[in-house]
Amino acid sequence: MPALRAAFPELEGESELFLVQAKRSHNLRRSVLAYIALTKPRIIELLLVTTVPAMMLAERGVPSLGLVLATLFGGSLAAGSANALNMYIDRDIDAEMKRTVKRPLVTGEVSPRGALTFGLALGAIAVAVLAVLVNVLSAVLALAAILLYVVGYTMILKRRTPQNIVWGGVAGCLPTLIGWSAVTNSLGWAPFILFGIVFLWTPPHYWPLSMKYKDDYANAGVPMLPVVADPKVVGKQIVIYSWAMVLWSFLLIPAADTGWVYTIGATLTGAYFLYEAHQLYGQAKREERELKPMRLFHGSITYLTVIFLAVAIDPLLRF
Template identity: 60%
Template sequence: MRAKVGAYVALTKPRIIELLLVTTLPTMILAAGGWPGWWLAIATLVGGAFAAGSANTLNCYIDRDIDQVMARTRKRPLVTGAVTPREALVFGLVLGVVAIAWFAVFVNVVAAALTLTAILLYVVGYTLILKRRTSQNIVWGGSAGCMPVLIGWSAVTGGLDWAALVLFGVIFFWTPPHYWPLSMKFKRDYASANVPMLPVVAADTKVAREMVAYGVAMVACTLVLIPVAGMGWLYTATAVAAGAWFMWACIGLYRRAVGRAPGKLHAMKVFHASITYLTLVFVAIAVDPFLPF
């Protein structure tokens, strides 16, 4: 029983859920201008975990043929047989229905509608349509990962605002320089599975150059948030310093790519730096409203 439960949990990709929730709560605090209340915070995070778990499980169900080919994913439950395809499909659909109903009953209808949109964007938009057809899959498909900030904002306010859309832009532009280094590391895996991630079909220099461009747009969005949401000194300092640090990491990757040192790109350093960067920015967003000035 323990192994079976562990397999179902693995289908939901808990580490991805954790990253998504890291952006939700700070957004709620910003929308509320302080603590949004324990019940609303817990209800939104629980619903968000269900929704992300649903999307990730359905992603595993659809991509089980790819996961079988790629060394990085060969131990996933659907590949090992720990969970059958039918069990995974039912589990993913049930999680999705529960998530949408949960938001509609315990949060609000707007948040429920955005949750449905997020699931559809990831499962249909990214997994079914974009992933196997275009090298820009993670760019447009990554919009699903931006939805938690809209859901968190709407959970507090019952609607959306310019600040929420700016936060959407931050994560949208952050996604390529976050995911492409991982794709560079596992380029052979994606190539063997015929998934046209940009690092598979383009030169490392082109990928790194685009990462720098997306990084600039991402940092610009973090700075736009300052006047739009009335952010204070802590967020401003963090956005500037963390942005400069992460851009330096991206530029370093570009310089190594230009130097044509195969196997020495150290792309995973940029991948891990991207997670640290996003965490720092959203921690600053969460703390800033509590400061007196």
């Protein structure tokens, strides 16, 4: 830069202005990315995976693009609101955990007041969008999801009971009801069965992750089940919930009159999930020094994605 100034002295003011503008642009970009990180985009993706298939099952086909986009937009804002408020409340324990130490509130990229304002604003906009562009029932369900996650899970259950993720996971099940109600403006047995699949899926999805990071949770004082219970107990609970989930998933066949696509999808993915759950339980029973819980964690994401993909495709291939 000194050489540039010597060769072109007439550009000195402009170059300084360029540097200032570039720095401002860089800071703005970092700030925007930090606020996006508050919403936990990867979790939002998982929630949307359950919303669209519920809409397609309710429609028995493909709903209007406008309705889908409005529902996804409102649902994403609601999930982002819940996640941002969760980070605001948990910023003290996030600072104690290796897995969360780089979150924006811990690093100082976002202020607590900024995160709180951002989370509340997203929630208000989400409810308004769904109420105006979709229907009031979907808006009420989205508000319930935010309150259940922020108040029920984060503020009440998370730091008090090993069953936190079981009942706290109810909030993550509501996108199935939101998707269905967006199409029908009502609820029924089929969406509640989809709700139940996600509800029973949550513990065997999250407990393996908690097993991997149990020292983190212990240091932060969060009584996740793997922190307070022997691995064999955790493994057994995972197997019980896995079997309940797979058996429950077959209830959708009579309840929604699903066809061969869903039946095959539920059978194959269910068998895969049960195999991985029993493998992890076997490792715990043998008291292996190095458990491999992340196989089930990643496999559970595959399970949910594939079975809800089957839910979406099934109405399109009925003959």
